Amino acid sequence: MKNPDIVIIGGGLGGLTAGALLAKRGKKVLLIEQHSVPGGCATTFRRRGFLVEAGLHEMDGLDSGDPKRRIFEELGVFEHLEFIRVPELYRVVTSKTDLVVPDNTEKAIEMFIGAFPDEEKGIRAIFSTIHAIRDEVDRLPSNRTLLMLQLPFFPLLYPKLVFMGNRTLGEFVDSIIVNEELKIALLANYPYYHDDPDTLSLVYYSMAQSSYYRGGGHFIKGGSQRLSDYLAGFIQAHEGEVVLDTRVTRILTEHGRAVGVACRKRNGIEEEQVFRAETIVANAAVPLVAEMLPDAERMLLNRRISGLKPGISWLSVYIGFKRDISHLNNSAYSTFIMSEDASTLRRGIPSASSGFDRRGFVFVDYSRIDSGLGAEGKSFGVICTVDRIDEWNGLTEDAYREKKERVAKTLIDRLERTIPGISQEIEYVEVGTARTIQRFTGNPGGIATGYAQIKGQSGPKRLENRSPVPGLFFASAWANPGGGFTGAILSGWFCANEILS
Numbered sequence: 001m002k003n004p005d006i007v008i009i010g011g012g013l014g015g016l017t018a019g020a021l022l023a024k025r026g027k028k029v030l031l032i033e034q035h036s037v038p039g040g041c042a043t044t045f046r047r048r049g050f051l052v053e054a055g056l057h058e059m060d061g062l063d064s065g066d067p068k069r070r071i072f073e074e075l076g077v078f079e080h081l082e083f084i085r086v087p088e089l090y091r092v093v094t095s096k097t098d099l100v101v102p103d104n105t106e107k108a109i110e111m112f113i114g115a116f117p118d119e120e121k122g123i124r125a126i127f128s129t130i131h132a133i134r135d136e137v138d139r140l141p142s143n144r145t146l147l148m149l150q151l152p153f154f155p156l157l158y159p160k161l162v163f164m165g166n167r168t169l170g171e172f173v174d175s176i177i178v179n180e181e182l183k184i185a186l187l188a189n190y191p192y193y194h195d196d197p198d199t200l201s202l203v204y205y206s207m208a209q210s211s212y213y214r215g216g217g218h219f220i221k222g223g224s225q226r227l228s229d230y231l232a233g234f235i236q237a238h239e240g241e242v243v244l245d246t247r248v249t250r251i252l253t254e255h256g257r258a259v260g261v262a263c264r265k266r267n268g269i270e271e272e273q274v275f276r277a278e279t280i281v282a283n284a285a286v287p288l289v290a291e292m293l294p295d296a297e298r299m300l301l302n303r304r305i306s307g308l309k310p311g312i313s314w315l316s317v318y319i320g321f322k323r324d325i326s327h328l329n330n331s332a333y334s335t336f337i338m339s340e341d342a343s344t345l346r347r348g349i350p351s352a353s354s355g356f357d358r359r360g361f362v363f364v365d366y367s368r369i370d371s372g373l374g375a376e377g378k379s380f381g382v383i384c385t386v387d388r389i390d391e392w393n394g395l396t397e398d399a400y401r402e403k404k405e406r407v408a409k410t411l412i413d414r415l416e417r418t419i420p421g422i423s424q425e426i427e428y429v430e431v432g433t434a435r436t437i438q439r440f441t442g443n444p445g446g447i448a449t450g451y452a453q454i455k456g457q458s459g460p461k462r463l464e465n466r467s468p469v470p471g472l473f474f475a476s477a478w479a480n481p482g483g484g485f486t487g488a489i490l491s492g493w494f495c496a497n498e499i500l501s
Helices: 013-024 067-075 105-115 117-139 144-157 159-164 169-176 180-186 202-215 225-237 286-292 295-305 397-418 434-441 484-500
Strands: 006-009 029-032 044-047 050-053 083-085 090-093 098-101 217-220 241-243 246-254 257-265 273-276 279-282 313-321 334-337 361-365 379-387 426-432 472-474
Touching: 006 013, 006 257, 013 029, 013 067, 013 225, 013 279, 013 484, 029 225, 029 246, 050 313, 050 379, 067 484, 098 105, 105 117, 105 180, 105 202, 117 159, 117 169, 117 180, 117 202, 159 202, 169 180, 169 202, 202 484, 225 241, 246 286, 246 295, 257 279, 279 484, 286 295, 286 472, 313 397, 313 434, 334 397, 361 397, 379 397, 397 426, 426 434, 472 484
Parallel strands: 006 029, 006 279, 029 241, 090 334, 279 472
Antiparallel strands: 044 050, 083 217, 090 098, 246 257, 257 273, 313 379, 313 426, 334 361, 361 379
16 A cells, blocks of 8 residues: 555454554555554464364453444444354352352342352442443543543542552452452453453442443454454445454654554565654554564653553463264353362462463353354354463473373363363364464463553553554554453544544
8 A cells, every 4th residue: 555644554354443443534544564464362273174263262242331332333333343252250169159140230130149148248349440430430431631621520430440559360359359259250351351360450440340241241253363354354344454464563753753664575585675754553562563663662652551460371272073063961151160279369370380280271162152153064162261372482392292181181171070071072182372362363471461460550540542652553452451352442442542543
């Protein structure tokens, strides 16, 4: 494309959303993606006849108050993709507890009080708090000027954000609930956001968890690649261009302002190409963006990100089953299985520092819904747990493969104890690690969640969508508002609005 208005580096959900919105509003968009397909972690691939979902378990919300609904409506997403609501929030299994948690506030409160009647006050308090926090965040004005005008009245307008804004999830739950089994059951899915409740931001957790309880969880029928392909097609249908198999190597600046990019085909044969534009959007890990900049601008950005801690990565065991496994004793779409010695919330933490024989994990059974995955007459599932690339660095290819096989066997054996007979139904197994994510997406350490959503660097203190380098913006899990499918989509939305303003 000659003379684009905007060049987007990377075709993950943040870049695709920003590109689609900017193209719809009249900007000439050129999106450059290093991989052979758009999507980043929002993708699928085929193995032995199975369509494998690489990342999406479920997408929160889509209720009337969810900003993703407005984004999807503007881009026509609902007219072209089908979102399947999953049947419940999750099932949680410990050595003492086996509960299925509804994705509805009133029903969930009723279920928890029925199981833990002595904790009714704390149960009601956690639900009222997470919903109040989400409501206050939703009321925050997007315009900075309006927010400045509200500052003198901030404690009156946003009391929960003032008094809870600097608290962690673990700290808050400890203050209202005594029973450790209840803490585990209430917070079973918090590893979707971070692996430590004692540092996880209460505000960030509340935003996501409230969205689940108000709108439920949804899976894109046919897999997340359909959303990525749709957004890429939307850009092209609005006179934009999407270039694949091409890596951006440098961001060009003049007088301190970003003015273009240099890129090269992934095969490295063709000559370097240069595209100039008035605006550059980075849908890439911010530390990688810094490396693309000239020295002066790199130092400027590095000062901004200095001290920010990265989030977590995941290990996924993708499993193809010989037939529909709905006949097995499995009562939920998502089952969180804690360590057998998880007598307290902290012992139940699926920490990446513990062995895979003790690390908590989730099993997602896509056969529980009309997912569009698997193969004819067969079904598909995934085991997922937190991971770190240190587990895999320094291994030879043979040692890497052998360790993945051992880890898969360990986790499947533990799953067998909760769902007897499931191991006999397996036809295909493949393991993706933090090292896999790093290889395919470029994220340092395989950390697709961006900077950690922890006390001190979540919410307003997070990296803004407008970079300190004029003309350069961010739209990814590494920038406002954070990681996950929802975070990346909203980051693209915020970025597009910053540019248009």
